Amino acid sequence: MTPDGIVMYQVNTALGQTTTISRFECHPRLLSTGRVSCVVGEVDSSRLRLLDSESPIEIVMVSGVEDNENVDRPWTFNGPDDKPYTWQIMVRSPVFFVSGDAPIPLARYRHAKLGIISRSRRAFLEIFPAGINLIDLIVVTFVSYAKHHWLDEPHHESTPSTV
Numbered sequence: 358m359t360p361d362g363i364v365m366y367q368v369n370t371a372l373g374q375t376t377t378i379s380r381f382e383c384h385p386r387l388l389s390t391g392r393v394s395c396v397v398g399e400v401d402s403s404r405l406r407l408l409d410s411e412s413p414i415e416i417v418m419v420s421g422v423e424d425n426e427n428v429d430r431p432w433t434f435n436g437p438d439d440k441p442y443t444w445q446i447m448v449r450s451p452v453f454f455v456s457g458d459a460p461i462p463l464a465r466y467r468h469a470k471l472g473i474i475s476r477s478r479r480a481f482l483e484i485f486p487a488g489i490n491l492i493d494l495i496v497v498t499f500v501s502y503a504k505h506h507w508l509d510e511p512h513h514e515s516t517p518s519t520v
Contacts, residue, residue, distance in 0.1 A: 366496050367394070376400040376504060378497050398497030405501045407437060407494065416498070432502050436494060444502040451502060453488070453495055463488030464495045466503075 370376040378398040399406045407414040414437045431445035433456060441456035442463075453464040462485055469480040488495055 366397075368500055374401075376500060378500055380493065380496075397493045398500070400497070400501045400504060402505075405434075405497065407497055432505075434498070436491075442494075442498070444498060451499070453499065455487075461487050463491060464499070466499065 365381055367379045367381070368376060369379070376399065377396055378400070379394045380397045382393050382395055396408055398408055405416045407416065416434050416436065431443050433441055433443045436442045442453065443456045443460070444451050444453050446452075447465075450468060451466045452462055454460040454462045464482060464484045467478070467481050467483050470476070470478045472478075482496065482499055484492060484495060
């Protein structure tokens with residue numbers, strides 16, 4: 358969602374099906390609504406596909422720990438540019454960064470606050486300046502990380518959500 362409250366992405370999951378991530382683009386001359394939906398990624402139980410480029414890119418996943426360990430598991434994979442990227446829980450929130458000798462943070466998920474002690478806020482995915490050119494990669498991999506490594510919740514009925 359933009360600071361103006363305009364939805365940028367939509368995530369749809371059907372029961373036992375692929376999760377589809379779509380980006381909304383503004384094209385005021387093309388439609389009366391001025392917005393076009395473009396599918397940028399798909400996530401299912403065995404793969405993650407980035408569809409935003411001219412040819413689809415499948416991301417090879419390399420697990421940071423054994424699947425049976427009950428810890429905050431980092432998820433490392435090679436991106437479309439062959440750089441190693443990692444989603445990892447840091448101080449209770451997932452953080453996305455370029456792996457290496459000096460990790461570069463690209464994004465983090467900020468939990469919602471109820472506003473009891475401090476001001477209330479909705480949950481959001483914060484993109485750092487270093488990740489501004491990788492927004493589709495960040496959103497699609499965040500959905501995959503949340504679905505497979507972080508939430509570990511059973512699948513529910515089809516419900517669209519927006520980011």
